[in-house]
Amino acid sequence: MEIQENQQPEEKTFFQSNTAKMLMVGFLTLVLLIPLFFVQNLIDERSKRKVEMQDEVTNLWGKDILFYGPTLRVPYTSYENYNVTDTKTGTTTIQRKATTNYAYFFPDELANTSNVKKNESLKRGIFNHVVFTADMNFKGSFSNPNFAKLGVTDENLQWDKAAIVVKTTNLKSIKSELKIQVNNEKFTFEPQNSDKSNYSVLATNTFNYKELSATGKINFNFSITYNGSNSIKFIPVGKVTTVSVDSDWESPSFEGSFAASDTTKSVSSKGFHADWKIMDINRTFSQQYLNALPDLDDYLFGVKLIQTVDEYQQNERASKYGFLVIGLTFLIFFLIQSISKVNIHIFQYTMIGLALIMFYTLLISITEHSSFSFAYAIAGNSVVSLITLYSISILKDRKFPMFIGIALSVLYTFIYVIIQLEDYALLVGSIGLFAILAGVMYFSRKIDWNK
Incomplete structure (x- = not known):
């Protein structure tokens, strides 16, 4: 079994x-x-x-464009009293020391039109970085400055040494001759000693304000061509400031303290158009200052030319x-x-x-x-x-x-x-x-x- x-x-x-x-x-x-x-x-x-390549290119071509001005600058004489004691007699005398200071006045009207054209890519090895050229025109007017508000008497004013000043970035990226027409006369901007801010200072040669403003105000008109990258921004120093920007850049980012007008703003694959209008009531700084221009970077506005998402x-x-x-x-x-x-x-x-x-x-x-x-x-x-x-x-x-x-x-x-x-x-x-x-x-x- x-x-x-x-x-x-x-x-x-x-x-x-x-x-x-x-x-x-x-x-x-x-x-x-x-x-x-x-x-x-x-x-x-x-x-x-x-990013290192982009920094290298922008250092050579031009960085962000920031524009502050124009401003009317009028020098005045101020006096300071001080005591001088004679060591032999012990008597004290009062002496006066004269110093030259400056009063600054912003324009009543400031209008800017800018045309920003995308430039050919600058190549470094395998990397490309797109930059632009901006053609910018500024025009507007200054009214007679009111020194009474600043406490400066007329006899201390140096009217014959007035000048127009602008502050901007990237002097080496300016590619046009800088001349300004003031009423019927033309002046040339020249670099000045830079202040301690990020801006460089340009000023015209001096002129006699009273002779030039026989009509009661000063009209100005000038143009600048910049090489730049990344952004263009302005400070609204006019009592009424209008800015109009046209570009063939298809991906703008509107930035800053003031928004572009929704009624005229347009963005397409062919480029963009944007307008701004800022009045003095829209910001909290004055139209005139003594001794130095204030830091107004908090009021910058404009457009950043971006690549939405890079590779x-x-x-x-x-x-x-x-x-x-x-x-x-x-x-x-x-x-x-x-x-x-x-x-x-x-x-x-x-x-x-x-x-x-x-x-x-x-x-x-x-x-x-x-x-x-x-x-x-x-x-x-x-x-x-x-x-x-x-x-x-x-x-x-x-x-x-x-x-x-x-x-x-x-x-x-x-x-x-x-x-x-x-x-x-x-x-x-x-x-x-x-x-x-x-x-x-x-x-x-x-x-x-x-x-």
Whole structure:
């Protein structure tokens, strides 16, 4: 009589269980954050190198343009009494010391029109930096200054030594001759000793104010051509200040203490137009000052010519989704492994993870020589094709690798859309992640996790 023994199925060890495999894949995902961290450092390093290049270019071409003025400057004599004691006789006498000080008056009317043209990119190695040339015209008028408010008597005024002063930045970036027409006469601006602010001072040669203002006021008109970058800003020193800026720059940012007029402001792919009108009632400083001009930087307004998102910002945003891409890709492979009963070795997971990391190095290197969109398409297609072909050899099938290729393509497309969005990035990202979670829950609902 033969005794038949019941053959019991071989029990799986802990390391063969789904739990152990999940732990190993999760640990590998965390380990792959190390090379992803180095990729983010590489992006940061290249971004800093670009900033250094931009600083080099702007130092040569021209930086931000800030304009403060024009201002009428009239010198006056002030006297200071002091005591002098004779050491031999012990008698004390009072003597007077005369010093020359200055009174400053802002214009009644100040109108500016500026035409800002984007210039050819200045290239340093592989980096480009866009700069501009600004043609600026100023005109307006000064009324007779009221020295009574300042407590200065008429006999102490030096009317024959009056001048018009402007304060501005980047004297070396001015590319035109600086002449101003004051009523019927022309004067030339010359550099003065700079004050302790960020501005440089330009002043005309002196003139006799009373002779020049026979009509009761002084009209002025002058133009300046600047090489600049980043921004153009003004201080509204006129009782009525109007500024009009036209440019072919397609991405302006209107900044400062005063907003551009909504009725005339326009922005398109061909450029922008903006107008400002500021009256003395809109700001809290006076029209006349003694001894020195005040610091009025808090009242600056104008436009910043920006690049909405440069290539390194886009690369940085893409790299922040690296953990999500690696985690979801490993999850797809793990679910396929659990459904198809195909064993995927941890080494194969590692190769897939490194291929995902290579996406970011390809992206940043290609972006530096082309557009971000083109680089993203090349890097994404390369990595998806590589992983899809590798999956065919792992899974011994074409159905699951095709699914993996489609899933990765959708994932990279989804991330690209989020990167391009600004106002709706969080909303779209949240909806997309919810849809991904719902899909994972649906496809994993029948898997027996106890095996």
